[in-house]
Amino acid sequence: xxxxxxxxxxxxxxxxxxxxxxxxxxxxxxxxxxxxxxxxxxxxxxxxxxxxxxxxxxxxxxxxxxxxxxxxxxxxxxxxxxxxxxxxxxxxxxxxxxxxxxxxxxxxxxxxxxxxxxxxxxxxxxxxxxxxxxxxxxxxxxxxxxxxxxxxxxxxxxxxxxxxxxxxxxxxxxxxxxxxxxxxxxxxxxxxxxxxxxxxxxxxxxxxxxxxxxxxxxxxxxxxxxxxxxxxxxxxxxxxxxxxxxxxxxxxxxxxxxxxxxxxxxxxxxxxxxxxxxxxxxxxxxxxxxxxxxxxxxxxxxxxxxxxxxxxxxxxxxxxxxxxxxxxxxxxxxxxxxxxxxxxxxxxxxxxxxxxxxxxxxxxxxxxxxxxxxxxxxxxxxxxxxxxxxxxxxxxxxxxxxxxxxxxxxxxxxx
Numbered sequence: 442x443x444x445x446x447x448x449x450x451x452x453x454x455x456x457x458x459x460x461x462x463x464x465x466x467x468x469x470x471x472x473x474x475x476x477x478x479x480x481x482x483x484x485x486x487x488x489x490x491x492x493x494x495x496x497x498x499x500x501x502x503x504x505x506x507x508x509x510x511x512x513x514x515x516x517x518x519x520x521x522x523x524x525x526x527x528x529x530x531x532x533x534x535x536x537x538x539x540x541x542x543x544x545x546x547x548x549x550x551x552x553x554x555x556x557x558x559x560x561x562x563x564x565x566x567x568x569x570x571x572x573x574x575x576x577x578x579x580x581x582x583x584x585x586x587x588x589x590x591x592x593x594x595x596x597x598x599x600x601x602x603x604x605x606x607x608x609x610x611x612x613x614x615x616x617x618x619x620x621x622x623x624x625x626x627x628x629x630x631x632x633x634x635x636x637x638x639x640x641x642x643x644x645x646x647x648x649x650x651x652x653x654x655x656x657x658x659x660x661x662x663x664x665x666x667x668x669x670x671x672x673x674x675x676x677x678x679x680x681x682x683x684x685x686x687x688x689x690x691x692x693x694x695x696x697x698x699x700x701x702x703x704x705x706x707x708x709x710x711x712x713x714x715x716x717x718x719x720x721x722x723x724x725x726x727x728x729x730x731x732x733x734x735x736x737x738x739x740x741x742x743x744x745x746x747x748x749x750x751x752x753x754x755x756x757x758x759x760x761x762x763x764x765x766x767x768x769x770x771x772x773x774x775x776x777x778x779x780x781x782x783x784x785x786x787x788x789x790x791x792x793x794x795x796x797x798x799x800x801x802x803x804x805x806x807x808x809x810x811x812x813x814x815x816x817x818x819x820x821x822x823x824x825x826x827x828x829x830x831x832x833x834x835x836x837x838x839x840x841x842x843x844x845x846x847x848x849x850x851x852x853x854x855x856x
């Protein structure tokens with residue numbers, strides 16, 4: 442009989458893949474129960490040796506031209522800054538090269554006001570003179586275990602991200618052609634946490650007292666940064682035992698401490714992040730199933746390399762000034778500088794998820810470290826945390842098929 446013990450940093454079994462026959466992405470036990478994936482993936486491309494272009498916009502045009510030469514070329518258009526920029530670039534390039542203009546594809550949930558970006562969408566479409574704009578209204582079909590996600594989970598298994606199925610209606614609309622997506626914008630334009638320090642070192646702003654802490658953090662040895670990041674790291678996961686949550690913080694802190702201190706190195710690093718690699722792999726597999734290609738120009742290696750050279754060691758600022766510097770001739774300043782953002786949690790935790798949670802009594806995935814009662818209560822709250830989404834899908838899968846036999850010797854955990 443296994444004796445309960447407290448988790449230690451070398452508890453390697455937590456970093457092994459969740460032993461289920463449908464764990465397609467190799468999500469580890471710790472990633473499953475905490476709801477996020479971290480670290481680098483060896484399959485991610487290294488952009489260091491890619492030849493850059495002088496203008497990052499030329500690199501984006503190069504990434505888009507092949508998609509525009511296929512029909513239909515559809516742009517997933519939410520009205521956010523990233524999708525608006527790609528729609529603008531693709532439209533301008535098509536008109537310049539005499540190619541068919543891209544189709545703008547938008548999904549709307551009329552019953553969920555927090556998802557509404559229709560005003561922003563109308564501004565962009567009017568400014569660009571878009572001729573073909575198709576609006577889909579999926580209602581609650583895109584629930585995490587609903588009519589779209591359920592069959593995909595059975596076909597492809599547990600994948601990352603949990604809401605990967607949201608692109609399926611868009612990919613079906615692009616069957617025979619290509620779907621262009623703005624994935625990567627948040628990570629690339631807003632993900633570098635040294636951006637404010639870069640502004641200071643580049644002389645774009647005056648020093649503040651908090652810059653002392655930022656500088657100390659950037660200059661600290663990696664083990665010390667990992668410790669500091671582990672203390673800051675958290676995840677809303679009340680279903681976890683305290684030692685498991687501490688293990689997650691250590692793991693997350695160690696991964697965050699690897700983030701480079703310069704802009705070009707950060708872009709190289711973020712393209713190899715595990716979350717990025719798994720997301721693109723999942724969407725490509727789903728797209729192949731319906732006969733549509735996938736284009737994610739922001740993740741294009743030539744664009745990232747060009748952006749790194751253009752930005753220099755200290756980058757060109759945080760998200761808003763960076764996007765304004767790059768795309769001011771494409772879209773109005775009000776769109777590039779918007780600060781609002783839509784939220785889609787209720788579109789995914791909808792009726793099917795609630796019905797499943799109401800009738801679910803366990804067992805919880807990785808039950809030694811997940812409290813089923815607390816997990817169920819979390820799912821039944823008005824706004825469940827997104828970190829519980831992958832556990833919801835894993836629990837649903839447990840009810841559909843028998844998991845593989847877990848390795849012997851998995852330890853029990855006490856609090």
